[in-house]
Amino acid sequence: xxxxxxxxxxxxxxxFTYLGDAKPVRPAADAGEEAVYDYVYLRxxxxxxxxxxxxxxxxxxxxxxxxxxxxxxxxxAVEPAAGAGAAKVGA
Amino acid sequence: MKYSIFSLARAALSGHxxxxxxxxxxxxxxxxxxxxxxxxxxxLATAWFLASEYGIRNVAVLExxxxxxxNAGRNTTIIRSNYGLPGNTGFYExxxxxxxxxxxxxxxxxMVSQRGVINLYHSDAQRDAYARRGNTMRINGIDAELLxxxxxxxxxxxxxxxxxxxxxxxxxxxxxxxxxxxxAVVWGYAHAASELGVDIIQNCEVTGFVRDANGKVSGVETxxxxxxxxxxxxxxxxxxxxxxDMAGLRLPIESHVLQAFVSEAIKPLxxxxxxxxxxxxxxxxxxxxxxxxxGDIDGYNSYAQRGNLPVMEDVCEGGMALMPMIGRVxxxxxxxxxxxxxxxxxxxxxxxxxxxLYLNAGWCYGGFKATPGSGFVFAxxxxxxxxxxxxxxxxxxxxxxxxxxxxxxxxxxxxxx
Numbered sequence: 001x002x003x004x005x006x007x008x009x010x011x012x013x014x015x016f017t018y019l020g021d022a023k024p025v026r027p028a029a030d031a032g033e034e035a036v037y038d039y040v041y042l043r044x045x046x047x048x049x050x051x052x053x054x055x056x057x058x059x060x061x062x063x064x065x066x067x068x069x070x071x072x073x074x075x076x077a078v079e080p081a082a083g084a085g086a087a088k089v090g091a
Numbered sequence: 092m093k094y095s096i097f098s099l100a101r102a103a104l105s106g107h108x109x110x111x112x113x114x115x116x117x118x119x120x121x122x123x124x125x126x127x128x129x130x131x132x133x134x135l136a137t138a139w140f141l142a143s144e145y146g147i148r149n150v151a152v153l154e155x156x157x158x159x160x161x162n163a164g165r166n167t168t169i170i171r172s173n174y175g176l177p178g179n180t181g182f183y184e185x186x187x188x189x190x191x192x193x194x195x196x197x198x199x200x201x202m203v204s205q206r207g208v209i210n211l212y213h214s215d216a217q218r219d220a221y222a223r224r225g226n227t228m229r230i231n232g233i234d235a236e237l238l239x240x241x242x243x244x245x246x247x248x249x250x251x252x253x254x255x256x257x258x259x260x261x262x263x264x265x266x267x268x269x270x271x272x273x274x275a276v277v278w279g280y281a282h283a284a285s286e287l288g289v290d291i292i293q294n295c296e297v298t299g300f301v302r303d304a305n306g307k308v309s310g311v312e313t314x315x316x317x318x319x320x321x322x323x324x325x326x327x328x329x330x331x332x333x334x335x336d337m338a339g340l341r342l343p344i345e346s347h348v349l350q351a352f353v354s355e356a357i358k359p360l361x362x363x364x365x366x367x368x369x370x371x372x373x374x375x376x377x378x379x380x381x382x383x384x385x386g387d388i389d390g391y392n393s394y395a396q397r398g399n400l401p402v403m404e405d406v407c408e409g410g411m412a413l414m415p416m417i418g419r420v421x422x423x424x425x426x427x428x429x430x431x432x433x434x435x436x437x438x439x440x441x442x443x444x445x446x447x448l449y450l451n452a453g454w455c456y457g458g459f460k461a462t463p464g465s466g467f468v469f470a471x472x473x474x475x476x477x478x479x480x481x482x483x484x485x486x487x488x489x490x491x492x493x494x495x496x497x498x499x500x501x502x503x504x505x506x507x508x
Contacts, residue, residue, distance in 0.1 A: 012401070014401035014402075014403050021392070022331055037491050041434050041490040042342070043342070043344065043345050045344060046392070047333055053272060068391075070395070074391065
């Protein structure tokens with residue numbers, strides 16, 4: 001598996017750290033226990049195409065949103081995560 | 092048939108052409124009292140304990156592939172019970188005691204070898220942590236010895252004791268730990284369960300659950316037709332989320348890939364199972380002579396049963412730090428298995444919110460050593476509808492209530508457990 005970083009180009013997997021599924025969104029402060037439980041502990045654990053958060057710690061240190069197939073490890077898209085840096089590549 | 096010196100002699104005299112099948116190749120009946128999904132070690136052990144311990148013999152084990160094709164054939168064969176937290180300590184010792192009598196129970200040679208498991212420590216802080224874990228084990232009646240440097244040097248003189256960065260200072264030894272022959276474990280359980288009337292059905296993939304008017308699970312849809320069931324037990328670690336999804340359940344589990352490695356065969360070198368405490372590397376030597384070793388999971392969600400190079404490099408670096416001479420040994424094979432990584436690193440053995448459906452999951456990368464214990468307590472749950480006392484903390488709702496069993500203290504980040 002190699003990841004094409006939008007800032008640094010194609011780099012080997014060892015430069016990156018995985019956070020996990022990009023789908024869960026932190027609930028609002030008043031959302032209640034059930035929403036927090038779901039956010040922290042429950043996972044879709046997708047078998048197929050999944051959107052994920054990766055961190056390029058061995059390169060530009062930017063957070064990336066990677067679209068990857070968990071059955072084949074095929075990566076179909078890499079985008080900067082929302083936030084600082086995304087504007088630099090016009091995302 | 093019963094295996095003995097006489098059956099071996101009889102078979103030898105007829106050129107080994109008259110061995111019976113190790114287990115019956117069953118075709119599915121319309122209905123069973125208990126259907127177990129997953130013909131791995133845990134599922135087969137569950138079936139055997141249901142039949143032998145709890146008197147429930149109208150049982151089927153459904154396996155989508157063939158016996159031994161999943162994680163039962165993808166582990167590093169280590170058995171041990173050196174856990175520190177309430178919930179884990181007693182359970183893994185129950186499992187260890189069952190390993191010690193398994194071969195007599197099953198009439199099958201599983202090559203259980205209590206050659207000892209030693210966790211090396213490399214700093215004062217790590218020694219203190221291991222001393223504490225050893226004390227916890229001893230308080231619970233489990234054998235543990237804290238070895239100093241001289242004792243480790245005597246036991247394993249071939250280690251690199253001149254490593255300035257990660258000096259070996261000693262180790263925590265559990266002499267009753269060791270290894271077992273992974274294939275023989277599943278073959279043995281399949282053999283013994285089949286002898287008691289359990290149907291082992293291979294190439295039978297579950298494609299859905301049958302529910303009655305009240306929502307209770309009353310059977311499964313499979314690639315070989317509908318099979319009715321009084322109760323259904325899931326023991327499909329690696330695929331738990333996918334099977335649970337068919338019943339509308341979301342689990343606190345991520346599937347990750349763990350790699351393992353075997354070197355070419357060399358002369359006897361490593362007398363036990365040992366772990367490098369400054370990284371993540373564990374190794375033993377098989378009876379064929381190959382070094383069997385592994386380390387961390389790859390760290391990203393995967394169902395692919397294969398891993399990538401960074402972890403392979405990291406594992407080999409750990410081995411080189413401990414035993415530089417293995418740098419000249421060639422790697423023979425490498426493989427990956429899919430792990431149910433739970434949110435606290437501990438397993439789940441519980442009823443589910445769906446009536447009639449029982450869950451055995453979340454084994455992370457420690458499922459092999461738990462095989463007999465897991466089968467025993469899961470059979471108890473299925474037979475009695477109450478958890479076995481040694482598995483009472485492996486609840487599905489502990490993530491909601493906060494009663495986590497987090498040995499590594501990593502929190503809800505499954506790829507770090």
